[in-house]
Amino acid sequence: MTSTRVLRADATRNVNALLAAATEVFRELGADAPLDEIPRRAGVGRATLYRHFPTREHLYAAILQAQVNTLVEAAVAREDAADPWEALLQWISAYEEIGAEYRGMSARLSSALLEDGSPVAELCAPMKAAFDVLFRRAQEAAQVRDDISSVDVLAIVSALPRDLNTGRARPAHLAVVLDGLRQ
Amino acid sequence: MTSTRVLRADATRNVNALLAAATEVFRELGADAPLDEIPRRAGVGRATLYRHFPTREHLYAAILQAQVNTLVEAAVAREDAADPWEALLQWISAYEEIGAEYRGMSARLSSALLEDGSPVAELCAPMKAAFDVLFRRAQEAAQVRDDISSVDVLAIVSALPRDLNTGRARPAHLAVVLDGLRQ
DNA sequence: ACCTGAACACCGTTCAAGT
DNA sequence: ACCTGAACACCGTTCAAGT
Numbered sequence A, B: 001m002t003s004t005r006v007l008r009a010d011a012t013r014n015v016n017a018l019l020a021a022a023t024e025v026f027r028e029l030g031a032d033a034p035l036d037e038i039p040r041r042a043g044v045g046r047a048t049l050y051r052h053f054p055t056r057e058h059l060y061a062a063i064l065q066a067q068v069n070t071l072v073e074a075a076v077a078r079e080d081a082a083d084p085w086e087a088l089l090q091w092i093s094a095y096e097e098i099g100a101e102y103r104g105m106s107a108r109l110s111s112a113l114l115e116d117g118s119p120v121a122e123l124c125a126p127m128k129a130a131f132d133v134l135f136r137r138a139q140e141a142a143q144v145r146d147d148i149s150s151v152d153v154l155a156i157v158s159a160l161p162r163d164l165n166t167g168r169a170r171p172a173h174l175a176v177v178l179d180g181l182r183q
Numbered sequence C, D: 001a002c003c004t005g006a007a008c009a010c011c012g013t014t015c016a017a018g019t
Helices: A009-029 A037-042 A046-052 A056-077 A084-095 A105-114 A119-140 A150-159 A171-181 B009-029 B037-042 B046-052 B056-077 B084-095 B105-114 B119-140 B150-159 B171-181
Strands: none
Touching (some): A009 A056, A037 A046, A056 A084, A084 A171, A105 A119, A105 A150, A119 A150, A171 B150, A171 B171, B009 B046, B009 B056, B037 B046, B056 B119, B084 B119, B105 B150, B150 B171
């Protein structure tokens, strides 16, 4: 729940500049990039970053927002698919790409998914819920093993080793997990 | 290849104290612990740490040494097992525990396995080779899919999300990967 | 209400001086 | 040959002073 308080015009401008800079910095230097660089590139004072984004995680959440929204929609669109397994496959293939352009991001996402209360966890809550619907349908159709939860699947996929250049999981790795999921 | 140069008596004493302290510190604070704490607990100067262990990775390698040796032996012992798949299962179950007592270590191990030249990568080379023998035997027996390499399997297993208390992979997660591996 | 630069704390790394 | 404490650099976080 990103509380959209009303901000003074200059504050809004700063927030936008900070987000643009953060996206750029994380893309270039990875999710572990020094935060310093962000207010520097945004042309604002250090403390302004901390006022708007108290922690690194708050920046991650803001940056991943759009992708998460898209994935929620993609899940909802597939809720009534004729073949639940096929719907699951397609959705996970799209999900696998989340955070791929920021080195180290998907590993952090994986951890956040299994925790509670972090900004990234809160951001992902609707996505978890939407995916869970797809997942249960496939389980009920006896296409997916039932000794594992939907969140676990997301966490495993995001934890897969990433190609250093593309940031994507290796297709064979994903195939192992998906085959292991199928019943 | 840990070059076992001859050290002056006080140097040997310091190295041992540093390793004992590092084990303790990483166990308590995880693999990301501040290095500072190590020379402090070992009762030596800061620079003495850096003389003997130029990077954090050198400490990791030294600390994981014993476990890696054990795993090499375990692999060799199973090379002629009657059932290659069973041998593989048993070995991976043992492997999964490596670094479990140091929070965040197995994720780092996973990355190191796919790189070259890092101290941890060098440490693991013999283990990779020993496991590869087991792995190929299972592939040749058509028990394991052949679109994936043995190192990939190690990297995937070490990348699996870890239980925050035990440091172990969840059994169901491991089961997904192993079932996905089987042909 | 929001901004800023300066100050502070933390920690990795190096170096000059010692034995 | 090896040790040490001091110095330096980097970076996250806070705060007093400004508009």
